[in-house]
Structures are given as structure tokens and as C-alpha cells.
Amino acid sequence: MFKASSSLTFLSSLLFISAIADTPSSFIRSSCSTTTYPSICVESLSSYASSIQQNPHQLVQTALSLSLNTTLSTKSFVSKLNKFRGLKNRENQALHDCLEEIGESVDRLSRSIKELKLCVKSKGQDFQWHISNVETWVSSAITDENTCTDGFAGKALNGRIKSSIRTRMLRVAQVTSNALSLINHYASKG
Template sequence: MPKQNHASLLLLFISFVAFSTATANAGVGTSKTAVNFIQASCKATTYPAQCVRSLSVYANAIQTSPQRLAETALTLSLNRALSTKTFVSRLTRFKGIKPRQYQAIKDCVEEIGDTVDRLTKSVQEFKLCNRARGGNSFWYHMSNVQTWTSAALTDETTCSDGFAGRVMDGRIKSSVRAQIVNMGRETSNALALINHFASKKH
């Protein structure tokens, strides 16, 4: 994906966060009803604690909308993938890095790049879902969202596999694994909330 597209996505995300944060902070405080909705919805995910922690910030923007909840989770997942790609890319600058570690990092960056591309497509397709008027049109775009988000999870697993074996043990491996785990959990939770939103449309 061209660099300018990444920059545009980041700008859109920053705007989204600014709006959501402002909404969350408006009035006397965060809506208890919205927080309860997020907590209940996150029970359907594999990592409910992380789900609640990530999304509660945007409670007042989400309210009790499964659509806004899923879209927010997906956008946060994309942002996590972008920041993870930046973090892992910087590891190649470590002094004393071994050739095999360098190659594993390089391969991982490519895999995360695929994750970013697929999550970007998911975000775009989700917006088309929301605009779709006919049933068939909605399900066409929703199917694409589910496919792309699921594929992103596969990329993340492949990235971790590149650091398998004791020879790769050390601070770099630990750092990469930690980032990949968090990214995978965000994506997994987003997919669960997307599927939950889709189930409400049946």
C-alpha cells in the first residue's frame, strides 16, 4: 500500500479518536449504560478484559450501537497494526543484531504490512456495509469484512512463527512477540464483535 494511503489512514484515525474522545469526555462523564453495553458485548470476545479496556474510552460515542462498537474495534485494530509495524521496523537498527534475527524481523514487517492492508480493506468495506441499502449489498460487503479481518489474523501468526526456536531467544524476540500478541488480540476481538454485529442483521 502506498505511503500516502497510510498517512491518510492515520489522519482519519486521529480525527476519529479526537471526535470519540471529545464525545466520551462531554457532559458529566461517561455513560454508564454505554459502558455496561460494552462490557456485555465484550463477553463474546476471546479477550474480554482487553476489549473493555480498549473500547470503554469511546463509550459515549458508541452508546449501545453494535455497529459503532464493531467499527470502533476494527479501527483500533488497524491503528494497532500500524503502530506495531513501525515498532518492529525500528528493531532492525539494534546494534549487534544477528543475520537470522534481521531476516526474521524483515519477514515480520512484510507480514504486518499485509495485516495493515487487509485491515484497511476491512475498514473500507465496513463503511460500505453501513451505506448499503439492500440486503444482498450489505451481506456482500460484510462477507468481505469478515474475510479480510480473518486473513489478518493468519498474517500475525506467521510473523510469530519466524522467531521460533531457542536460537532466536532474547530481548528482540520478546519485544516482537509482545507486540504481535497485543495486535492479534485486538484483531481477534474486532472480528468477534463484527460477527456479533452481523448476527444481529439476520
């Protein structure tokens, strides 16, 4: 009788553990483990677990949308900085160039989201074509983001503006890099 009770308890524990392993949160954690910044990935996507569920397409769609929203927020921030008075000539130029690069990044991420929607109805070669476009545009968005940060290189631009830009652009680069990792994983399954 003790053995049956122990076996039943053990079996119940296994069922509970497997039920936990199949939750949207565990799906997000597992998917994010393949990204460059897994803790940021989990932190940024966990609040969307109920809409993501365990759907790889929805996970990628959400990650891309998060990247776009973060980039748009940063674009707005840089635009406000660009209106400050008393900036050095080089700061003005770096902010102007950065704003242009972020605008390109926003455009590429927007196009990626639209293209990703076409993947749902596609199979085989068509799927590969659409997902390849998404990968290319997101990768280009990362390059744009890095180019913005590079514009603030050198000691002449040290200060609060450079520090603020770098902090924001780091976050943009991290969520975009994570989105690209998730896209690459999704592409390999398609």
C-alpha cells in the first residue's frame, strides 16, 4: 500500500512538472535561452505570455513589435535631444545622424513586421523568401542602431548626451538582437 501511494505521489509530481513545463512562460524562457541576452528577452516578453501562448510565430511577432516600439521611443527621445540649445557642433551633427539612422531602423523593423505576417500563409520556398527578407531587414536595423552609437565615439562627445544615447541605444540593440535570434530559430523550423 505504501508503494502504491508513493508511486501515485511520484506520478502526480511528474504530471505537475510537465504541466508547468508546457506553460507560455516556460515556452518564453526556453525560446529566450537561445538569444544573446536571455534575461532581457524573458523580462521583455513575459508580460505578453498570454498572447504568445506557445506559438512560435506570435513569439517572433511580439519580439519584433517590442523592438519597433523600443526603437520608436528612442527616436522620440533623440528627437527631443536634438532640439536642445547650447549643444556643441559635433553633438548636433551626431544627434542629427543618429536620428536619421534610427529612422532607417524604424522603417526596416516596420517592413519586417509586415513581411513576417506573410510567413503565416506561406510554405516551402515562399516561407523561406519572406523569412529571409525579415532576417535581412532586422540585421540591417541592428547595423543602423550601431551606426548611431558609433557617431558618439571619442572624448570630445563625452557627457550626458552621449551617455543617454548609449544607454537607450544599448537597450534597442539588445531587444533587436534578441528578436533576430528568435527569428533565426523560427526560420530554421519553417
